[in-house]
Amino acid sequence: MIEETVRQALRRLTAMSFLQNVLPFLAQKKPPPPPPLGSLRIASPGDILRLGVVATAGFFYSEQFMFERPFHKNFPQDTIIFFRHEVENFVKSSEHIVLVCTDKYAPDESSKTEAIIPLDNGWEPPRAGEEVIVGLGVWKLNPGSKRVGDFQNDTAPYPDLPRYEGSDLDEERAKRIEVVAGAADHKYFDGLSTMERIVVHPAYWKRSHGSTIARWGVALASIDGIDQGVLATTMGASLFTHVGYQHISETQVEGDERSPEGFSLAILRYRVA
Numbered sequence: 001m002i003e004e005t006v007r008q009a010l011r012r013l014t015a016m017s018f019l020q021n022v023l024p025f026l027a028q029k030k031p032p033p034p035p036p037l038g039s040l041r042i043a044s045p046g047d048i049l050r051l052g053v054v055a056t057a058g059f060f061y062s063e064q065f066m067f068e069r070p071f072h073k074n075f076p077q078d079t080i081i082f083f084r085h086e087v088e089n090f091v092k093s094s095e096h097i098v099l100v101c102t103d104k105y106a107p108d109e110s111s112k113t114e115a116i117i118p119l120d121n122g123w124e125p126p127r128a129g130e131e132v133i134v135g136l137g138v139w140k141l142n143p144g145s146k147r148v149g150d151f152q153n154d155t156a157p158y159p160d161l162p163r164y165e166g167s168d169l170d171e172e173r174a175k176r177i178e179v180v181a182g183a184a185d186h187k188y189f190d191g192l193s194t195m196e197r198i199v200v201h202p203a204y205w206k207r208s209h210g211s212t213i214a215r216w217g218v219a220l221a222s223i224d225g226i227d228q229g230v231l232a233t234t235m236g237a238s239l240f241t242h243v244g245y246q247h248i249s250e251t252q253v254e255g256d257e258r259s260p261e262g263f264s265l266a267i268l269r270y271r272v273a
């Protein structure tokens with residue numbers, strides 16, 4: 001009788017110790033290492049001023065930019081400030097991964113984009129041939145990802161950015177894009193990780209920077225066993241197909257009197273299995 005009671009107590013203790021010690025460990029188990037960064041690196045606050053320039057120079061060529069920033073040429077500094085704020089939010093966010101790539105600085109780079117990059121934009125260029133950031137990739141981790149916070153790199157102080165005045169923007173069109181993109185995201189990418197931004201400065205296009213960034217993202221998706229989604233304009237869609245994404249559908253942003261055709265966004269998905 002006493003023996004049975006002792007045995008039961010031991011069984012209870014073993015079960016309790018499993019619950020207390022093993023389950024929390026299983027729940028917190030670290031994910032496998034991410035893909036090697038290679039020539040890429042995690043963005044830091046010190047990169048934000050430059051990334052505003054890179055994003056303005058490159059995104060100028062996306063249909064979304066053309067549609068929502070019709071006043072860019074009159075207010076170019078505003079566009080740069082917008083992208084600096086956007087990148088700052090991504091860098092601060094523990095749910096996002098922000099990677100950059102570099103190349104040798106070409107002092108005539110601004111002549112290779114039709115975007116306007118004022119000389120006094122607040123970013124100090126390096127000497128010719130020195131390494132400079134030329135591209136950016138941003139991903140949002142899937143909900144519940146154990147990698148949240150693993151890609152923070154707050155090694156430098158954040159820049160003191162002026163307020164974004166929005167003078168380059170058609171606010172009504174920007175809202176329309178947000179609604180269409182939000183609906184597509186909800187319908188097609190629920191539970192997935194998403195590729196949020198990819199851009200390379202045009203002076204450094206066609207040197208495989210874009211593919212290197214996009215390939216890192218799909219390598220992460222494969223390690224995590226989680227499909228990845230992206231909403232892409234024309235240049236992005238071509239690049240993403242190139243690295244293995246599949247075209248799922250299209251969604252249309254309606255135009256208006258000044259631009260009746262609007263534009264379409266491709267919905268693509270990288271399948272891990």
Ligand SMILES: CC(C)(COP(=O)(O)OP(=O)(O)OC[C@H]1O[C@@H](n2cnc3c(N)ncnc32)[C@H](O)[C@@H]1OP(=O)(O)O)[C@@H](O)C(=O)NCCC(=O)NCCS
Nearest residue numbers: 058062199200205206207208209210211232233235236242
């Ligand atoms: C889309 C974008 C990021 C691509 O950047 P990139 O650094 O030029 O990309 P890559 O060099 O890796 O590849 C681009 C193309 O050049 C080709 N290419 C790569 N290296 C090359 C080389 N050495 N010589 C010639 N062509 C080359 C690639 O095969 C690819 O062609 P494909 O798309 O027809 O298959 C860039 O064009 C961009 O910033 N566009 C504007 C912003 C934008 O639209 N972003 C996407 C939003 S969804």
